[in-house]
Amino acid sequence: MTERKVVIPGEVLAKGEEYLPGENTEKRNGEIVSIRFGLAEESNNLVKVIPLSGVYHPRKGNVVIGKVENLTFNGWVIDIDTTENAFLSLAEVPRYVNKNNLKEVLDMGDMVVAKIYDSNKKSIDLTLKGRGFGKIEEGMIMKINSNKVPRIIGKEGSMINLIKDETKCNITVGQNGIVWILGDKVEDELLAKKIVLFITEKSYINGLTEEVKKWIEKERKK
Amino acid sequence: MAEKGFKRSDGRKMDEIRKMNAKVGVVPNADGSAMFSFGDTIAIAAVYGPKKMHPQHLQNPEKGTLRYSYNMLSFSVTDRIRPGPSRRSQEISKISEWALEPVLMIEDFPNAVIDVHVNILQANASTRCAGINAAALALAHAGIPMKNMVASVSIGKLDKQLVVDVSKEEEDWEKGEGATDIPISFTSDGKITHIQLDGKIGTKQLKEAIGMAKKACAEIHELQKKVLKESIPEK
Secondary structure (H helix, E strand, O other): OOOOEEEOOOOEEEEOOOOEEOOOEEEEOOEEEEOOOEEEEEEOOEEEEEEOOOOOOOOOOOEEEEEEEEEEOOEEEEEOOOOOOEEEEHHHOOOOOOOOOHHHOOOOOOEEEEEEEEEOOOOEEEEOOOOOOEEOOOOEEEEOOHHHHHHHHOHHHHHHHHHHHHHOOEEEEOOOOEEEEEOOOHHHHHHHHHHHHHHHHOOOOOOHHHHHHHHHHHHHHO | OOOOOOOOOOOOOOOOOOOEEEEEOOOOOOOEEEEEEEOOEEEEEEEEEEEEOOOHHHOOOOOOEEEEEEEEOOOOOOOOOOOOOOHHHHHHHHHHHHHHHHHEOOOOOOOEEEEEEEEEEEOOOOHHHHHHHHHHHHHHHOOOOEOOOEEEEEEEEEOOEEEEOOOHHHHOOOOOOOEEEEEEEEEOOOOEEEEOOEOOOOHHHHHHHHHHHHHHHHHHHHHHHHHHHHOOOOO
């Protein structure tokens, strides 16, 4: 992996025909130009920009957490913090649903963990088929910047597993930046929430996992 | 280049911009924000979105919308100005919107709106230019896809002399032909997105003014670039 560099919109990242434009870049007169503020990265002649800010952009396969905003005759409209509301169809719920009483399964205001199975310009479709998806019954919900989600999860889940082990809480991170924390005690949940906020603040530090370990120890001694 | 015996009241060179200052991330609640100042003129911009457009009848299913609101705070000038929208602020909002829209890539956000709120904390002429500069920084900081950055500067014609970045004192110039104010905005690849003219100027001199603005905007662009890059701490 090459060195990452902070770039601004309109900045030329590479010159020459051999380079290919990746995410958040554009080819203009044989030059690869950034169209977003973020970190530029090049691998195998593919140049891309990793955004550091901005609202959540839905993608197929993402696990998200949302709030039921409306009930229709064949499903639920769910707000997942995007410009377009997502839709969860009746057919995508892996249990029997009485068509006349959708409220039984999900009512307005309920929080739900779901997966995006299709996303295009017009609509976002959700599914509950799979393990760990469904209505959130209890616990704590918090909102973070969606660009910080990879840092919360860490390399191969190292960071999230650390928090889980330290706090004995079950944590689900939606790619849209909504985090669900469920623990036996409220104190544990609050500690997990504090750790998550700490990570989002210090997200630029190298070797963050070690730093977080030290911080938790300090916090425990208080 | 200067006419004989011409001197600017603050002793600046003809093509010298007032001391500029900029910062991003000044409004933590916003998706992106920035401060930009030309000497005593200070503008703060906050960007929210893209988010769903409300009311619904304003939604555009073909592409996203940019909504710019320019506002001068009541204490920004020595005589208190009445707060709230005015004819002048509505006009400047629309003009600034047009200055920024050409670089924004908002085709991917149908039915959505990007809100840009610009407030002038302190005014000493060139407020719309400071506003556009701050807004461009804030839009980039908010992660909105943009083809280029935009920089804006005002060129003044004081009697027969062209100067860069007019101050309030120069704007009220009364000697000779009086003062003409020409705010111009450039993209970072040298295209004009906005030009206004308030007064009289010949075509030859206007071309010269545009040349001066291009040079000044390149300088502003360097600052914008530096500020955005320095907002991310080095690893």
